Amino acid sequence: xxxxxxxxxxxxxxxxxxxxxxxxxxxxxxxxxxxxxxxxxxxxxxxxxxxxxxxxxxxxxxxxxxxxxxxxxxxxxxxxxxxxxxxxxxxxxxxxxxxxxxxxxxxxxxxxxxxxxxxxxxxxxxxxxxxxxxxxxxxxxxxxxxxxxxxxxxxxxxxx
Amino acid sequence: xxxxxxxxxxxxxxxxxxxxxxxxxxxxxxxxxxxxxxxxxxxxxxxxxxxxxxxxxxxxxxxxxxxxxxxxxxxxxxxxxxxxxxx
Numbered sequence: 001x002x003x004x005x006x007x008x009x010x011x012x013x014x015x016x017x018x019x020x021x022x023x024x025x026x027x028x029x030x031x032x033x034x035x036x037x038x039x040x041x042x043x044x045x046x047x048x049x050x051x052x053x054x055x056x057x058x059x060x061x062x063x064x065x066x067x068x069x070x071x072x073x074x075x076x077x078x079x080x081x082x083x084x085x086x087x088x089x090x091x092x093x094x095x096x097x098x099x100x101x102x103x104x105x106x107x108x109x110x111x112x113x114x115x116x117x118x119x120x121x122x123x124x125x126x127x128x129x130x131x132x133x134x135x136x137x138x139x140x141x142x143x144x145x146x147x148x149x150x151x152x153x154x155x156x157x158x159x160x
Numbered sequence: 161x162x163x164x165x166x167x168x169x170x171x172x173x174x175x176x177x178x179x180x181x182x183x184x185x186x187x188x189x190x191x192x193x194x195x196x197x198x199x200x201x202x203x204x205x206x207x208x209x210x211x212x213x214x215x216x217x218x219x220x221x222x223x224x225x226x227x228x229x230x231x232x233x234x235x236x237x238x239x240x241x242x243x244x245x246x247x
Contacts, residue, residue: 057191064197071201126220134216146205146219153198156191 041104048104051097052113056155059094063152066092070145074138086141092148094120094155116158120151206231 069089076085094117102110127147131140202222209218209226213233218226227233 060194060198064194067197067201123219123221130216143219145201146222149198149201149205150219150221150225153195153202156195156198 044101045104048101049109051100052105052109053159055096055100056113056116056159059092060152060156063092063148063155066090067145067148067152070141070148074141074145077138077141083137086137089141091144094151112158116151116155120147123147123151 066089073085073089077083096113096117102114105113124147127135127140127143130143131137135143202225205218205222206226209223210231213231215223215233223233
């Protein structure tokens with residue numbers, strides 16, 4: 001060791017080097033942790049996306065079945081003038097499962113998805129008014145078929 | 161909710177991509193058929209709207225969609241006269 005370098009300098013330099021190494025290691029560790037956390041969050045978010053998609057898809061398949069029954073009911077009513085073919089039809093409703101963890105998906109998507117059943121529900125207002133004031137029974141169901149097709153398609157397109 | 165601020169195009173893309181994967185839109189014949197059923201029904205109602213162009217011939221959502229597509233209601237003077245017995 002050169003006489004110009006004291007023990008204090010050696011200790012100081014190695015302490016500095018060790019501190020720098022520590023800082024770099026800490027930063028790298030934190031970044032790795034963040035990345036791991038991010039990918040875990042992504043995974044959880046995608047599970048929620050899938051939950052939403054599955055429920056919308058199920059709604060669309062139910063909508064298709066109901067559209068078919070309404071069309072058959074209308075045709076039968078127009079051919080036989082028997083209101084029972086329409087009175088027996090079931091309506092379509094939709095509600096997301098309460099188990100969906102909405103706070104895991106971006107607000108934009110949560111708002112879009114959560115608005116969907118409400119808009120669908122509200123759209124019944126026009127049909128009820130039509131039925132009450134001017135539409136015949138079959139015309140009211142024709143409106144309902146349009147509604148089922150429009151929102152059924154909307155639900156499946158929401159997914160794709 | 162960390163991702164809200166990043167809720168940009170890629171989020172929507174990720175959503176769509178995940179959903180596509182789930183429902184297999186491109187190759188699931190059931191989903192393709194489902195879409196076709198709805199589209200056929202809406203197409204038939206488009207024809208009704210095109211022929212009648214009256215405000216209440218379809219539900220408001222469809223009327224708005226058709227209007228966005230360029231089909232609009234006829235101005236009142238062009239509407240066919242209502243030929244009722246009281247006219």
